[in-house]
Amino acid sequence: MPKVVGMLVRRARLLKDPGDVRVGDLRPLVPLVGVPWDWSTAGRPGARFAPSAIRSELLSYTPLSEDLGCLSVGFDDLGDVDVAGGDPALTGSRAIEAARKAMDVARGRGTPAVFLGGDHSITAWTARPFAEAGSTTVVLDSHYDLRRLSEGVTSGAWLRELAESTKVKAVVVGVSDYMNPPYARQRARELGVEVITRQQLLRDLDGSLGRLRGLVRGSEVYLSIDVDHLAQAYAPGVNSPSPLGMTPQESLAVMEAVTSSARVVGIDVTEVVPQLDPSGLTVRLAAALLLRAVHLAIAKGEAHGR
Template structure:
């Protein structure tokens, strides 16, 4: 069963220039998932056009268009990456006939293959169930090297909910990873909102030994404490996989999400966290999820998601 769609040049557009000055000019569309397997550093973009997990979690549908919206906003951003770092778009994985599990299998394999071929995977969602597939591929890669993977999630929610009728969903990716990998599961959640997480989820977080910072504490004036907690976590692992759920941002900055909240964090604190993580030189993989273009306003959420991706990869590859 082929669940892959080739990348569309339509999604990459922007200001015309005689030189390569913008992302849309630098991105190379790769058909049929033919991964570039040399050992040089490179960025591998993969979209997840899926919202079955959101539907199962009773969220607002529309995340299926997330990857294309992020690409459109990325295309017009000025390019500041080294010339020897290619940006390769490998298209999208989609869900057929509500079979989200097959989509996850495909994404896990591609994530693993991207990592083993010296890519920095940038996965664009889609629902946050993507994190289960993404995390599974990253954990396999890191475990084979005898190392420890840490997962950092910027989010309003723990996403540690139980399965529904024995099936995963957008609220369960990290509980699934915890169940599958047990002692190899190391998780830090930033921006958790108590109003959006019942006591049972705090109990679950304690059970799986997750670290977290609640939204009341995740503010710029508290940066010294936040920095200390993140550095402690980073120092306890060998590699980092970063997941950014756009619904963690305040709806003032990110209205186009499945579960908006006015009480989320602002871009300033998030981008300070991004820089701190990248400085560790342990970041190996990234995803951005839960963008819902149907509810976006002037592409504000898509622009923020694109800026987050651009900032992280630029900080990772410039002066590396």
């Protein structure tokens, strides 16, 4: 319920319905950390503004899912990582420390830890403690993100960096046509990164989801949702739009497959650039996908007594 102090009302609503509970009203239990970093962006910058925008949308949703019931817990906002603009080493060390603390808190509470990017390079930091603990990283992305640059920084190298430094088991779902350098498939093989492409999902969704379930079965999973895995018609406000990307319904099916076979212990959402989508469609969709992933993880965990 909104808290009233004198004549001031937090989260004031024009609709005065006492029973209309929102996610922001729930008991804060799921640790949430923002990482407003986008200095690694080679394309369209602005993802540093996404954590605050996604927070607002996330807390405005109701907790009712027609198949999962009501989400029973909300988000414990731990704030944003103190970003050092233009300094990935310093920012990265701070983000890794924050992720480690969020992971420990989440394990104690039996929930996933949640991270709001930022460009996708933040996942090299936030997923690291989970990878070091043995978690599989599952990525929804139209890109391989396995680049090796001769100079400069890029958000398209984070998975290579994580794979080389932690030997993480990784699965990328949604790799799209005409979005990646020619060497990408071979590099994925060399690093042992499993890939389920957009075309494979189109041709055999059930078979692809079955393969994904097999790859993660019985493991702990860190789920990274790069919003540019969605077709540009659904998500125009991203760093690198994907005209031939996935649909939200396919994204939901992927999340269902992962949570049905594995325990999701960490989730991030990245690459949203709010100012590139004045309608707010991309931010709202990103928040909805994140909320669904959290709800699935908690519901499946409760069903298995975790």
